[in-house]
Amino acid sequence: MRLLKTVFVLLLTLGTTFFLDNKWEEFPPLGPFLSPTHGFWANAKKEDLSVEEVIGVPHLRDEVRVYWDKHNIAHVVASNDHDLYVMQGYLTAFHRLWQMNTQVRKTAGRLSEVFGEDLLDFDRLQRRRGFAESAERMAKHIVLNDTVRSMVLAYTSGVNDYISQLAYKDYPFEYKLLGYEPEPWSAEKTCLLQKEMSSTLSFKSRDLENTNFLRSFGKDNFDLLYPESVGGLPDQRFMVEDFVDDFEAEIPPVPIGFDSIAFSSTSLPRHGSSVLDGSTVLAISPEKSATGNALFASQPDLDLSIPSLWYLIHLQSPSLNVMGASIPGFPGIVIGFNDSLAWGTTNGPRDNVDWYLVQFADETRDNYHYGENLHKTQHKIEEIDIRGRRAPFRDTLIFTHHGPVTYDRNFPLSDGNPSYDLSLRWSGHDLSNEPKVFYKINRASDLDSFYDAISGLLSPPQNVSFAHIGGDIGIWAQGYFPIKWAQQGVFILDGSDPSHDWGAAVPQDHVIYSINPDVGYLSSANERPVDPSSYPYYTYYGWYEHYRGRRLKEILDETEEVSVQDIMNIQNDNFNYVAFEILPILLDSLDTKSFKNEESQLYKRLSSWNYFNEADLSEPVYFEVWYELFRNALWDEILALPGTTTLPTDLTTAYLLKNYPSLPFWDNVVDGGVESLGATINRTYQLSLGKIRLWKKDHPETRLSWAAYKATSIKHLLKLPGFGVDNVWVGGRDHTLNAVTEDHGPSLRLIVELDKEKGPQAWMIYPGTQSGNPSDPSYHKWVKKWANGEYLKLLFSAQEEDIREHAKFVQEFFPIK
């Protein structure tokens, strides 16, 4: 009896301990998580910095000094470049370890290891897109270069030196919450991160959407609704307006029947995001600058999240003095400035993703039809470990010469029959060495060395721009672009037809560029890089911007001498070009005679609105709600298609409304009757008023305003409630220069004045802060400043004494065994 009792007590104790030591369902492992010594309590912090002053780091070769300024930005001063990158890795891990590891897990398709079976399909998709496979190839390739190898390995060992001295109690909060451990960093992870950046920016395709539309409405309607350039409207103001080609280009002929690939009645479903990732850069030459110093500004628009994508750092050694925004996991500075120049980029892909319909020879899928012959496939087994399951999930990944077969019978694109076998061709899978590009950009000192550096950038394609302290400004539409026949890859391609293969890359000598133009400035906002009639290569892309670039150039044309303040105003400009073009058309068709008092007042207010989507105005709400309802009603035929579709752009919509009074698409079938265009405009106006009344009823305490309605929120990467910032008071929308949507927008704003006497002066802001620790009092300190259009002046100098003078805290790092 006593034995039984003792055994029972012991089992109860061990069982309880075991239960609490492990993660169950969505709960963290409560024992370690709640322990005041080890658990989340130990992550609580009071000071921005609560770190030791002298720290040993195994992989350092010499002593390194780190000066922390009042913004929590590290200024690293090392006696050699190796130590500089060791420290960049170490400090980045200190602030952002969980974030960097999670981002590469996502790319590699390894989220199920942490989050369980729910994310298995996502992981399978990532693997089937081949990211892990091409990162592995890239990792082997980049280390062939000695310089890159030593940089990447130094960075890697810095991250790992940081990880190796962590005990459980020091783990970032998220590891404790999710109950797993940080993994060592590696060169391959840096390559995965590069693939992540590449895919965020260039893994965009509308092939399926276009194919769906084509099948239902035909080629003529496709060319009308999705034209590559829209006539009749103010021109789109190309990134480079005066481009003259002085070279011969060989363009392959268009194969017959490329737009009639046979698809049965099965519709293609949505298979990826279609968010517009925009950005803005501008470079001002000394002649157009108020101070006579060249100016530069960069503003990458991306998904907004906390921790921020960016991490600011200043790296200084006898051979290098560079500062700016880095991406945690990637050595060096991605957007920034050094003693001689400032640089930045906007996203500039063309159609860099294509899908090929594959015909396997038989059930074994060992061969596929290609030309007259059969080609061999390659098979690779992907093993996906899943939390809570003993055996890994095994998935067979098949490669054709195009790339991985992402969708097949084991991972069908649609539920219907047949399941299409679609092989992916993405430029980001080709070998490239971006770490080397940024290594060289960071050290570039003039136009020639800058161009030499950026000419190696293949993926993601970027419009790279710079301004030099001596006055040169330049921009290049840089990247790997395959030579295509007209409309190649607009629709799904035939994987068995050799004439559908991508051609060679557009030669580097044929890059679209501009250096020191007469107007005295260069700008880019994701618009078409060049007038198609002045450039022989096919430059189609479904996401060219039509508004921000025009607005930017208009302001710069009107401003005779540009100051830093002017650029701040530009980056925060909320002029809504879409409303400017569409609202007058809508208002003209309103039947105002039947308006009651309230409706007339609103009509007057909308008529006199200046088209600025300012935070505190209510007019933008009335326009945006109305326009969205109208647009969806207008294109109801397209939205009604089964499967994925995309609507014509705002630019095309406005153009067609003005120039085609009676398009069959205009008629709506409502309640069994046919509704005219004017009737649709009036009906959706009434609907929008009802929708806004409902919003007011749901928000009795809130005054109707654009910011309140838009309710921008910057969420934690895990979307944990309470860990992000909701209802950020900020204006703008997509297609305004201040392109803040409800969850997307300027992820960083950087302005540099290349002062010939004092050296580069820089202002910066991003919505987040340096620290990724949610308990840090400064965790999202900059969000409000960012929303208000405020900037932080950066501390930068070539002299260590200047940095020391302004530092609030100094740390010394030294080598240990």
Next chain:
Amino acid sequence: MVGTSIKVVFSILLMGVLSYYGEQFFPWWIIVVVPAFIGALFSPGALGSFICGFLGVGSVWFGMAWFNHHQYEGLLSGKVSELLSLSNPMYLILLTGALGGLVGGLGALSGHSLRSFFLRKKRRNRNPLEGSW
């Protein structure tokens, strides 16, 4: 009686202090091991051991959590409470204390059980704090 009270107070203090220091060097489950040893050495009976472990470890966890919450102005404890659907961070502090207490209590009870299993022949006087065991 007096001897038992001293034993109880002494056990509580020892379990609290040693668990606190133990956690500086060992993982969180040291709060099972420490009370088990002390429960085995100075057992004030089954229920008594459990209460000692509960109060000893529980008060240390509760106290540290409470102190932490106030020292760091609840910046993180507030967020975690929200995450665990607790309406007030005080519940999180109580939960922390109760969980530490439960585990500590079970540890102490285990120590007591082992002791009484091996030393049962030596035990003569049942003490009033001992429960139905």
